[in-house]
């Protein structure tokens with residue numbers, strides 16, 4: 315079958331598909347897993363269904379500061395997880411809607427190029443392969459967890475975000491959890507499970523957690539974690555992993571002292587970064603270039619090295635957030651089906667890490683501004699300086715007195731903006747700076 319447009323991957327790729335269908339074009343969508351992609355089925359959305367109750371636990375715990383005495387909250391894990399699965403199950407509705415669309419063929423298998431305009435779709439041997447031909451291919455196949463090859467890890471067993479939102483979803487919060495990695499996933503799951511009563515240990519190779527943020531942000535979040543009983547082991551490498559009938563054990567080594575210790579836990583969560591899904595695509599058959607890490611090279615028009623193939627979202631390795639993927643999908647839809655061609659710009663990609671407290675960021679950090687030799691000034695306002703914060707019981711001396719920080723250049727241009735706040739304070743901080 316020949317199509318005008320073939321979209322591979324049903325996350326942000328669906329946005330380009332929708333626009334192609336609006337143009338009356340004959341389209342195909344190829345998806346090997348649940349429709350809706352990572353964000354809906356094993357990423358942003360289900361994790362936030364757990365983050366919100368965790369935030370609530372932390373807010374309840376500090377309610378005495380505003381004159382409300384409460385009992386320790388009780389977690390109804392079945393209720394919380396049921397609500398989460400309801401959201402994940404929205405993928406079924408997406409799939410059935412796609413199946414009903416005129417001008418669209420839906421392929422539930424893994425796509426791999428056989429030429430610059432052809433793709434084979436494999437179904438894991440469950441049925442014969444299909445071949446599709448396309449004038450335009452849109453690649454939006456995303457990324458998956460990258461699991462380091464630690465001695466004994468496979469035998470001991472572990473979870474990743476994919477298996478957590480899948481076959482290894484726990485029947486109740488674990489008693490103890492070791493998380494390997496100190497990035498976004500680690501921070502969010504450490505917050506979720508520590509709030510739900512799990513003893514959490516974070517193991518990270520680098521000198522700090524959240525190492526893409528300002529040092530003071532990492533220090534602040536580390537202090538909050540420690541205050542909530544989370545162990546944060548920085549500069550720490552995993553040596554080996556083992557298991558007996560009671561526990562899993564991670565032997566770790568401090569990179570400076572070379573001291574080895576063992577972390578015992580009920581479960582291990584590997585959150586040490588992601589790798590490209592491009593390896594499933596046989597890109598060599600389509601002359602599509604990847605970089606040294608396997609991400610598809612795209613230019614500012616999201617064009618690949620092959621003129622009829624475009625790529626967007628996590629697969630191009632740039633700012634791996636859903637809103638960035640959506641932004642690229644909008645630009646690409648305009649370029650392919652609209653009147654004028656636009657370039658993408660990554661100058662001001664914002665992000666938020668939904669840990670406790672939440673960390674929001676746009677632009678450069680102070681360290682980056684300094685390194686570039688740009689003259690700048692900073693301005694900072696604490697929760698305890700704004701009425702919203704005072705109403706929430708923050709005082710100057712409080713360890714969790716978060717802040718908003720702006721880095722401004724000589725021409726009064728904002729170079730960087732960082733917000734460290736409870737959800738509720740995001741808006742009032744913005745109003746009061």
Ligand SMILES: Cc1cc2nc3c(=O)[nH]c(=O)nc-3n(C[C@H](O)[C@H](O)[C@H](O)COP(=O)(O)OP(=O)(O)OC[C@H]3O[C@@H](n4cnc5c(N)ncnc54)[C@H](O)[C@@H]3O)c2cc1C
Pocket residue numbers: 322323324325326327344345346347348350351352353354356357358359361423424425426454455456457475499591594595626627628629634635636637638639668
């Ligand atoms: C736990 C977690 C929490 C997150 N939270 C946030 C958040 O709060 N905010 C945020 O902005 N981002 C968040 N992200 C990141 C966000 O999920 C991704 O940036 C986003 O989903 C990328 O979208 P995409 O369309 O590029 O890829 P995806 O959504 O990953 O879609 C790619 C699709 O392609 C399919 N596929 C892969 N290979 C093939 C093939 N060969 N053939 C057919 N189909 C294929 C996959 O099955 C997948 O469905 C989170 C990620 C995780 C893991």
Ligand SMILES: NC(=O)c1ccc[n+]([C@@H]2O[C@H](COP(=O)([O-])OP(=O)(O)OC[C@H]3O[C@@H](n4cnc5c(N)ncnc54)[C@H](O)[C@@H]3O)[C@@H](O)[C@H]2O)c1
Pocket residue numbers: 462494495496497498499500502517518519520523524525550551552585586587588633634635665666667668
């Ligand atoms: N709120 C959000 O926007 C959000 C939330 C979750 C995930 N995400 C996205 O999901 C993707 C994956 O998140 P992630 O947290 O896995 O990746 P990440 O790249 O953010 O963090 C990886 C962490 O693992 C550490 N690490 C790497 N190898 C290690 C090792 N061998 N031992 C110990 N530590 C090691 C790194 O130092 C880093 O701290 C990211 O691209 C992120 O943008 C976004």
